[in-house]
Amino acid sequence: MTLKFAISGAGYIATIHAQAIRAQKDAELVAVVEMFPDKAAAFARKFGLKRQYKTILDLLEEGDIDAVIIGTPNFIHTPQAFVALRAGIHVMVEKPMAVDAREARLLLKTSQKSGALLMVAHCWRFDKDVLWLKSKVSKLGKIIRTKGYGVHVNWGPAGWFTQKALAGGGALADVGIHALDTARFLLGDPQPVSVYARIGTYYKDFDVDDTDVIIVNWENGVVSYIESGWWQPHADGPEAATQLYGTQGFGQLFPTRLELPNVKQEKLDVIDPGFAFPRVEHCPQSMYDDQMAYFIKCIKTGQTPVPGGAEGLVNMKIVDAAYKSALAGKVERI
Numbered sequence: 001m002t003l004k005f006a007i008s009g010a011g012y013i014a015t016i017h018a019q020a021i022r023a024q025k026d027a028e029l030v031a032v033v034e035m036f037p038d039k040a041a042a043f044a045r046k047f048g049l050k051r052q053y054k055t056i057l058d059l060l061e062e063g064d065i066d067a068v069i070i071g072t073p074n075f076i077h078t079p080q081a082f083v084a085l086r087a088g089i090h091v092m093v094e095k096p097m098a099v100d101a102r103e104a105r106l107l108l109k110t111s112q113k114s115g116a117l118l119m120v121a122h123c124w125r126f127d128k129d130v131l132w133l134k135s136k137v138s139k140l141g142k143i144i145r146t147k148g149y150g151v152h153v154n155w156g157p158a159g160w161f162t163q164k165a166l167a168g169g170g171a172l173a174d175v176g177i178h179a180l181d182t183a184r185f186l187l188g189d190p191q192p193v194s195v196y197a198r199i200g201t202y203y204k205d206f207d208v209d210d211t212d213v214i215i216v217n218w219e220n221g222v223v224s225y226i227e228s229g230w231w232q233p234h235a236d237g238p239e240a241a242t243q244l245y246g247t248q249g250f251g252q253l254f255p256t257r258l259e260l261p262n263v264k265q266e267k268l269d270v271i272d273p274g275f276a277f278p279r280v281e282h283c284p285q286s287m288y289d290d291q292m293a294y295f296i297k298c299i300k301t302g303q304t305p306v307p308g309g310a311e312g313l314v315n316m317k318i319v320d321a322a323y324k325s326a327l328a329g330k331v332e333r334i
Contacts, residue, residue: 099168108309120312140246156230170208176228
């Protein structure tokens with residue numbers, strides 16, 4: 001059975017998802033939802049689509065769609081995902097899944113009630129380096145702490161990304177959430193206990209954050225330190241770079257490797273998987289292709305996606321708590 005997909009949005013990430021759908025044998029992209037006719041027409045020409053709609057409601061009224069990918073500005077995620085899920089259409093929504101935890105909780109409940117699957121596009125969970133390190137975490141003993149990065153050096157987005165009313169947040173919600181979700185994935189998706197954050201806007205004139213440092217305490221006792229930002233003069237690692245400090249060793253992403261002390265031979269054993277670094281493309285299309293393949297598998301088998309609404313909601317709780325902590329100047333419990 002070939003699944004029929006629609007994509008809401010016609011920007012950069014919509015193009016990436018469209019290419020991921022075309023890479024699948026059992027999926028077909030048949031429609032685009034985009035409020036600006038010129039953008040919709042260009043996207044439709046590029047991917048050979050006959051169906052174009054201004055709204056999700058227009059798409060749903062015509063029907064004959066199995067799933068929709070939502071790659072629109074953050075403030076549109078919830079209204080579009082809500083009506084699709086309520087209509088029984090499976091949804092993969094870009095990160096962050098909503099502008100806050102309240103909206104994220106609504107989407108999770110709607111999915112559970114309708115039976116339509118909800119996946120959140122936390123794409124780094126499908127990266128080969130991340131999956132390799134995940135498979136080796138047990139070699140590190142008990143993880144004590146992690147460090148992660150979601151930083152743009154001498155660059156930052158423009159447009160709706162920099163407007164609080166449209167994005168909900170700035171660098172933390174945009175790229176910091178990649179570092180946050182990657183750390184949580186590697187740790188086995190623990191629940192957060194508290195967050196302490198220092199957040200500000202120092203490099204450009206807009207009403208969202210461009211500089212973030214957050215510390216997350218997890219229920220398993222691990223503490224995660226995460227940096228995110230736009231227009232920063234330096235970063236200690238590329239997007240989703242993560243370091244794991246364990247009682248029996250050290251592991252990291254980008255460059256990806258393990259460092260295991262060999263007490264008997266009084267040396268350090270380095271396990272290198274042989275992945276190239278730096279990469280030709282740091283965010284390769286293959287990562288999105290694998291993400292889409294997994295979403296399709298979940299639809300066909302009825303399996304609840306991970307990352308799904310539950311994982312996306314936890315991330316939004318942490319982001320909300322970070323902004324509250326920074327405003328209050330104290331630890332925010334979750």
